[in-house]
Structures are given as C-alpha cells and as structure tokens.
Amino acid sequence: MLSNSRSFFTRNTSVLSTFKQNIIRTKTGVFGAPKVVISPPKSISSFFSHRSIRSYSTGTLTTPLQSQIPVANAVTNATRSPISHRAVGWWLIGTSGLVFGIVVLGGLTRLTESGLSITEWKPVTGAIPPLNQSEWEEEFDKYKNSPEFKQLNSHITLEEFKFIFSMEWGHRLMGRTIGVLFVLPALYFWSTGKLSRHVKWKVVGLTGLLGLQGAIGWWMVKSGLDEEQLLERKSKPTVSQYRLTTHLGAAFLMYLGVLWTGFEILNENKWTKGARSSNPQVIKTLFDQLQNPALKRIRSLSTGLLCLTFITAMSGGMVAGLDAGLIYNTFPHMGDDWIPSQNELFSDVFSRVSDQSDLWWRNLLENPTTVQLVHRIMATTTFFSVLALHMYTVKRKAIIPKPAQKMLHTVMGVVSFQVALGITTLIYLVPVPLAAAHQAGALALLTTVLAFCSRLKKPRPQTISYINKLMKEQLKK
Numbered sequence: 001m002l003s004n005s006r007s008f009f010t011r012n013t014s015v016l017s018t019f020k021q022n023i024i025r026t027k028t029g030v031f032g033a034p035k036v037v038i039s040p041p042k043s044i045s046s047f048f049s050h051r052s053i054r055s056y057s058t059g060t061l062t063t064p065l066q067s068q069i070p071v072a073n074a075v076t077n078a079t080r081s082p083i084s085h086r087a088v089g090w091w092l093i094g095t096s097g098l099v100f101g102i103v104v105l106g107g108l109t110r111l112t113e114s115g116l117s118i119t120e121w122k123p124v125t126g127a128i129p130p131l132n133q134s135e136w137e138e139e140f141d142k143y144k145n146s147p148e149f150k151q152l153n154s155h156i157t158l159e160e161f162k163f164i165f166s167m168e169w170g171h172r173l174m175g176r177t178i179g180v181l182f183v184l185p186a187l188y189f190w191s192t193g194k195l196s197r198h199v200k201w202k203v204v205g206l207t208g209l210l211g212l213q214g215a216i217g218w219w220m221v222k223s224g225l226d227e228e229q230l231l232e233r234k235s236k237p238t239v240s241q242y243r244l245t246t247h248l249g250a251a252f253l254m255y256l257g258v259l260w261t262g263f264e265i266l267n268e269n270k271w272t273k274g275a276r277s278s279n280p281q282v283i284k285t286l287f288d289q290l291q292n293p294a295l296k297r298i299r300s301l302s303t304g305l306l307c308l309t310f311i312t313a314m315s316g317g318m319v320a321g322l323d324a325g326l327i328y329n330t331f332p333h334m335g336d337d338w339i340p341s342q343n344e345l346f347s348d349v350f351s352r353v354s355d356q357s358d359l360w361w362r363n364l365l366e367n368p369t370t371v372q373l374v375h376r377i378m379a380t381t382t383f384f385s386v387l388a389l390h391m392y393t394v395k396r397k398a399i400i401p402k403p404a405q406k407m408l409h410t411v412m413g414v415v416s417f418q419v420a421l422g423i424t425t426l427i428y429l430v431p432v433p434l435a436a437a438h439q440a441g442a443l444a445l446l447t448t449v450l451a452f453c454s455r456l457k458k459p460r461p462q463t464i465s466y467i468n469k470l471m472k473e474q475l476k477k
C-alpha cells in the first residue's frame, strides 16, 4: 500500500509544479534580499525529503538571516489549508435553497399577476407593509394611477388589491432576507478565516450579483409601469419579456454560483476527511479517475449540457414573458401541422424598420408563436442531448467515477419529468400550479446537471498538493 501511494505521489505532476513555484519564490528573495539558491532534487520521490524545513535549509545560503525568510514562507504555505471550512459549504447550499424558494415565489407572483402592484422601489423602508386602513388606501391610490389598474384591473376591490400587494411584497421581502442571510454570514466567515482565498473572490462576486438582482428586479417592474415604454412595445401592461428573462437568468446564475461553490467546498472537505481516514486509498483511486485524460471529453460534454439547459430555461422565460403558452395548446403538433406557416413564424407585423432587416430576430424574440416554437425545439434538443450523453457514458462506465454515473441517471429522470410537465402546462393552458412546478422543474434539472459536472470536476492543484500532504502524513503514522 505504501509503495502504491508513493507511485501515486510520484505520478502527480502538480506536486512538481508546486515545488518549482517554491524554488522560484525562494530564488527571487524578498525586497531584493540576497538570494537563496536551492538545487532541485534529482527525482520526484526525493522531493518529499526536500519539502521539509530541514531540506530547505540544505540550500547554499548566503547569509543565515536572509535564509530564514523563505523558510518561514515555506512553513506557512505548506501548512495553511487551501480549503474553506465545511460550514461555509453548508451555508452556500442553504442559500441556494433560499434562492430556489424565491424563484418559485417570483413565478407565483407573475402567474397571479401581482408583480405590478407596488409602484415604488424603497429598498429599506419598503420592508414595512401598510399597517392600517389609511395606509392601505394610500397604497391602493398609487396603484390606481398605474397602467395595469387603468387598462386591466379597474374593477378590483381593496381586498383583492391586498392579495396582489402581499404577493409582491413577500417576494421583495424574501429578496431582502436572502441579502441579509448571505452578507452577514459572509462577513463572519471572512473575519474568522473560514474562507479560502479563491472562495473569498467568489463570495464577493456573488454578493455583487445579489445586489444587481435587486436592481434588475426594479428595472423589470418599471417596464410594466411606464406608459411610454408600453406604447413603444405596443403591449398591454406587462413587464418586458427581455427584462423578465434577464431577472430570471440572474436568479438562475446566482443559484448555480452558490450551489457550485457549495458543492466544491463540501467535496474538498470530503476528500480531506478521506485522506485523513485509515483508508486513503479510496481518495487516491478517485483522484486517479478524475485526472484521467480520457475524462476530458465527457467533462466538456457535461459543461455543454449545462449551458444548453440554461439557454432552454431562458427560452422558457421568453415564453412566460410573452404569455406564449396560451396559444397552440397541442403537442407535438402546433395547430394542424408540425409547425405553423412561415408567414406566421416570420410575420412582418413584428418588424419595426422599413427595410425589414430586423424581421428574423424580432420574430424570434417577440412573436409568441415563434418564441413557443423555439422553446419546443430547445427543450427537445436538451432532452435528446441528455439521452445521448447517458448512452455515451454507459459505454464508458469504467472511466467515470460512480457518483457522477449515478447523478446522470437522475438527470435522465428529471429531464423526462420536466418535458412531461412542460407539455401538460401547455395543454392545460398554463394553470398556476403546473406552471410553477414547471419553473421549479427547470431549477431541479439545472441542479442535477450541475451536480453531475461537479462530480466530474478535476481537483484544484492546491487541493491536490494539500491532500497529498495529508495522505503522506497519514501513511507515515
């Protein structure tokens, strides 16, 4: 077993590169101090004897004092864990659960046509809802000035207004809550040193995305409140499908970002635990599998599948934004034929310039018939891509880690369910529970595809050197 593990370390090229980096850092010296020159070991196996503090001091030293600087660096770099604390991983997974929840609540807000009931954006004071009759009436009066009330809802009572207001207010409150539950723990984990360097950057990016999402939300709502914009779009009072899809896309990216980082941290902690266990051989086998060059193709295909699923979901956002699920409620036919006529798919009604140079893209993004057809095509492509990848990997079972294999079976199940839900939503003319379930299904599908990608992910070089170190210590015991 010892010799096995030794050959594992010996094969591991990243160990060599870490060594090279150490040598370069040592040669450069600090603030132009005279350099410490260490001759590299003749073989990788002898490297392990050179990694200790003792071996660093075996170099040719110019002065004893300067030699201590790189030695101290070597000690810190060798012992500091490049892996974030496990609690950080669970916090991120918890955040992804909250983002999942707010996406579904946002879908319900749209489906119950409640999204345009609050006509202002007050990030802080807006958290307090109307508390008495006069405050409710004041809020209702503001709504009475909106195009939605004037054109579509002039019949609604104060009681009905209270329902749509509460839906939108609940959605915004949940957004604020996620902000607080993300930022405060982030500050705590940062200040207590539980975040690794590369996770710190991700947390900063995700915080930015979270703030941006609030702004995108208001930008979206404004498109349904502004009479000039509605006239320009020749639209009834609803939000722009472009802005709705941007809002949906940013939420999905936030979800995928926290989930990916959470998975990565939990995986790395699992490997650390495995390397410290009495049987580090399991981790060695897994690392061998993940570093197999033959896995590269499957890894690229899995990333492609993730992008394809994301784009399909965004095309669904366009369907939702244009209420395009309320026409052509048959499947697989659209009306009497497989697809509508070309005149209908590329109608000049949607063009806005005299030479009609925008005919194609305007129809692809603004004509409900074409937008629905695009979603059908994207969804079918996604389904068959999963099927093809599944068949491809079944034939290459031997090279794929077991957890990834299992996850791909789940992806197959979820994509079938999602397609069935989409068809049912369409046939039954978009009832609220089915449409909300279909939206949640899109997130569930993305979750499983992301988990599949994560289980195929190569460990980071820093993680490999750290785990190697732990395994070596374990084997010495």
Ligand code: HEM
Residues within 6 Å of the ligand: 107, 111, 248, 309, 312, 313, 314, 315, 316, 317, 318, 319, 320, 321, 323, 324, 325, 326, 331, 375, 376, 378, 379, 380, 382, 383, 415, 418, 419, 420, 421, 422, 423, 424, 425, 426, 430, 435, 436, 438, 439, 441, 442, 445
């Ligand atoms: C891989 C498969 C699919 C994915 C990932 C997907 C994703 C989505 C997403 C994210 C939405 C937006 C939901 C919202 O914002 O409320 C949506 C809407 C929609 N999808 Fe799909 N979809 C898939 C398959 C299908 C299929 C096969 C059909 C039927 C032909 C379909 C029909 C619809 C309809 C009618 C809507 C509009 C629902 C509404 O107005 O709320 N989908 N889809």
